[in-house]
Amino acid sequence: MGQKGNTTEEALGYSLKKLILKMPFEKITIRDITEEAGLMRPTFYNHFKDKYDLLEWIFTEEIIQPAEALIESNMMEEAVRLMLRRMEMDLDFYRKAVRIQGQNSFQDIIFQAFRDIMKRVLESKMKGKHMANRLLTPDSIAEYYAAVSSFVIIRWIKTEWEVTTQEVAQAYTMLVAEPLDEMIRELYSHT
Template identity: 25%
Template sequence: MDRRIKKNQTAIMNALIQLMTEKDFEKITINEIAERADVNRGTIYSHYADKYDLMDKCLEAQLQQLIESCSVVVDETESNPSKSSLLRTLELLEENALFYKTLLRNKALLSFRNQLQDMINKQIKAQFLENNLTLDELSKDISVQFLSSAAVGVIEWWFTHSNPCTAKEITEKLWSLLDTNLQMIRSQA
C-alpha cells in the first residue's frame, strides 16, 4: 500500500478516535473527522463509504491486532504460554487505552464488546476446553461463556477505573481467577 494512503487512513482513524473521546459517535460528522485529520471529505470517502464503515475498519484493525497478540505462541522457555498470551493482550490494550476506553464507554459501540467477548470465547475454547473430552458440548459452551464474560467484565472494570494497576498486575489477578475456575470445571467433568 502507498505510504501516503496509509498515512491518510491512520490520520482519519486517529481523528475519529480523538473525536469519540469528546462526544458520542452518532454526533460526529465526516466534516469534523476530515478537519481533525487535516484531509478533505473526498479523501475520507475514497477510503470509506461513511463514518460507520470507517468505524468498522477501525475496529477490524484493532481486533486483528488483539487476535494476533492473544494467540498462544509455543515457546519452550515460557512456563505458561496461555498466561503469556493474556499478558500480551492486556499490554496491547493498555498501550491503546484511550481507544479501548472510548469504545467500551460509548453505548453506540456495543458491537466492540461483543467482538471482544467472541475473541476471548474462541481462545478459551481452543486453549482450555476443546480437548476436554469428558465435558459435554453444553457444559463446554456454558463454561466458555462464563469465563469469557468474567474476563471481559474485568477488562471493562480496568478501563472504567482508569487502569488502576498495570497489565502485568491485572494479568496475575485475572489468571488466578480463570485458572481456579478452570480447575473447578475440569474437576466436575
C-alpha cells in the same frame, strides 16, 4: 496512539481513534472518519459496514491478534498481560471506547472477539474428543472465558485508580484458576 497506518483499514482506524479523543463516539459520522483519513466516504464501505465494525477491527488487530499465539498455547496470563500492555499504550482511546453503550457496546465487541478466538482454540484442541459433560460444549466454554476476559479488561479500563497490568493479569489467573488444557482433559476423553 499509533502512527497513521499504511493500509486503508489502518488509516480509518487511526482516524476513528483520533476523533474519539475529541468527540463522543455517538456523534462521529462515517464522513468525519473518512475526511480525517483523507479518503472518499464510499471507500469506508469497501472495508467496513459501520463504525462499530471499524471499532471491532481496531480491537481485534491491536489487542486480540498479537496475543493469539499465546492463547493457543494456553498461556492465558501472558496473553492477558500482553493485551493489557497494548491497551495501556492507547489507554485514553480505550477509556473513551468503554463508554460506548447500547446494542453495539464496546463490552459486546470485546466479548465477541474473545468468544470467537476461544471457540477456534477449543474446537482445534477438542477434535476427536468425546464430551464428558453435555453442558460444557466448546460454545459454552468459549462464552465463559469471553465473559471473564471481557469483565477483567472492562473493569481495568474503568478503574479510577492505578492498577498495574501485572495485578490485572494475576486477577485474571485467579478467576480462571484451572488452566484450559487441564479442564479439557477432564471434560473430554479421546474417542
